[in-house]
Amino acid sequence: MPFKRYVEVGRVALVNYGKDYGKLVVIVDVIDQNRALVDAPDMVRGQINFKRLTLTDIKIDIKRVPNKKTLIAALEAGDVKNKWENSSWGRKLIVQKKRASLNDFDRFKIMLAKIKKAGVVRQELAKLKKEAA
Amino acid sequence: MTYRSSRFLPFPPPFESAEQEDHCQYSEGRRPMAPKDRKPHVSRNPDLIRGVGKYSRSKMYHKRGLWAIKAKNGGAFPKHEKKAVAAAPAEKPPKFYPADDVKKPLVNKRKARPTKLRASITPGTVLIILAGRFKGKRVVFLKQLTSGLLLVTGPFKINGVPLRRVNQAYVIATSTKVDISGVNVEKFDDKYFGKKVEKKKKKGEGEFFEAEKEEKNTLPQDKKDDQKTVDAALIASIEAVPDLKSYLGARFSLKAGMKPHELVF
Numbered sequence: 001m002p003f004k005r006y007v008e009v010g011r012v013a014l015v016n017y018g019k020d021y022g023k024l025v026v027i028v029d030v031i032d033q034n035r036a037l038v039d040a041p042d043m044v045r046g047q048i049n050f051k052r053l054t055l056t057d058i059k060i061d062i063k064r065v066p067n068k069k070t071l072i073a074a075l076e077a078g079d080v081k082n083k084w085e086n087s088s089w090g091r092k093l094i095v096q097k098k099r100a101s102l103n104d105f106d107r108f109k110i111m112l113a114k115i116k117k118a119g120v121v122r123q124e125l126a127k128l129k130k131e132a133a
Numbered sequence: 134m135t136y137r138s139s140r141f142l143p144f145p146p147p148f149e150s151a152e153q154e155d156h157c158q159y160s161e162g163r164r165p166m167a168p169k170d171r172k173p174h175v176s177r178n179p180d181l182i183r184g185v186g187k188y189s190r191s192k193m194y195h196k197r198g199l200w201a202i203k204a205k206n207g208g209a210f211p212k213h214e215k216k217a218v219a220a221a222p223a224e225k226p227p228k229f230y231p232a233d234d235v236k237k238p239l240v241n242k243r244k245a246r247p248t249k250l251r252a253s254i255t256p257g258t259v260l261i262i263l264a265g266r267f268k269g270k271r272v273v274f275l276k277q278l279t280s281g282l283l284l285v286t287g288p289f290k291i292n293g294v295p296l297r298r299v300n301q302a303y304v305i306a307t308s309t310k311v312d313i314s315g316v317n318v319e320k321f322d323d324k325y326f327g328k329k330v331e332k333k334k335k336k337g338e339g340e341f342f343e344a345e346k347e348e349k350n351t352l353p354q355d356k357k358d359d360q361k362t363v364d365a366a367l368i369a370s371i372e373a374v375p376d377l378k379s380y381l382g383a384r385f386s387l388k389a390g391m392k393p394h395e396l397v398f
Binding site for chain 1: 377398
């Protein structure tokens with residue numbers, strides 16, 4: 001199968017190991033075979049090993065090593081935040097974070113809601129079964 | 134008296150006459166400070182690195198103006214007179230010396246104080262009790278008693294936990310808070326929960342035992358009333374929050390996939 005996501009200037013990647021775990025960063029330059037220079041609006045531009053990155057489908061239009069202002073403008077123009085939050089991968093991560101931050105009371109409320117939903121579904125199913133019979 | 138060039142003085146030179154003092158524009162800042170006025174003084178000797186100052190001892194002597202203070206005082210540093218020490222009364226030698234040295238116990242200045250309350254536990258916090266009859270029950274924290282134990286109530290109508298003392302170590306504090314402003318817990322202390330001392334009765338047989346057992350089992354009516362008054366205000370504020378009543382009525386348990394060290398309570 002051919003590769004679809006390439007390491008290139010402007011590729012948006014997710015950091016999967018280290019201090020910046022979970023952050024979306026943009027590859028602004030390639031240093032050598034193993035490392036890239038990455039930048040994000042809320043971090044200082046720095047080098048990172050490719051093994052610590054997972055490439056996403058999103059790519060923005062920037063020149064090699066732009067300054068912060070240009071980078072932020074390009075991120076806005078490329079609508080990266082919305083694209084990420086609407087993608088299935090992005091949505092999954094958001095749900096994971098929400099679940100991890102749930103309170104004991106929140107977990108209780110969710111349990112009640114699940115039971116209620118299941119009850120409604122079961123009622124509908126019973127109705128449909130009765131009609132089919 | 135010649136001073137070194139006034140460029141290098143840390144503060145204006147001391148006045149040579151009273152007139153000078155009056156006319157000087159800096160007089161106002163030069164009044165002798167009362168002990169209360171003093172601001173803690175920052176060091177005049179900045180650190181090059183920790184432990185090494187920028188200025189030598191002689192330079193610091195000059196900077197602090199000790200030479201000017203001495204000059205003002207006629208060549209010697211001004212001294213306070215020593216307070217006269219009252220002559221201690223003559224001690225008589227003791228009449229008796231013990232044969233062996235008796236060891237004195239060491240001084241112990243520790244004061245007993247209640248256990249330090251975790252920052253996450255504040256009045257109104259919902260706690261999960263982890264051990265005892267009520268393990269798993271979610272209860273409302275009222276206050277910390279002087280013994281360090283936590284005063285806690287179900288409320289009784291919701292989950293069957295009465296006004297009770299519980300140890301902080303056997304409790305998980307959740308981040309859910311209940312409004313506790315309408316509740317008065319002043320009257321509860323450790324004595325309220327202590328065992329009742331029974332008066333000694335004359336020795337009998339048979340009937341004696343039966344009579345005693347009957348008395349022990351019932352809870353005095355005033356304790357029941359206390360429970361009711363505390364709970365009335367609490368239940369009102371609990372019912373204001375949706376689902377909170379059923380939450381407090383349910384027990385906590387670990388289910389499959391729950392990792393306690395990763396759970397946020």
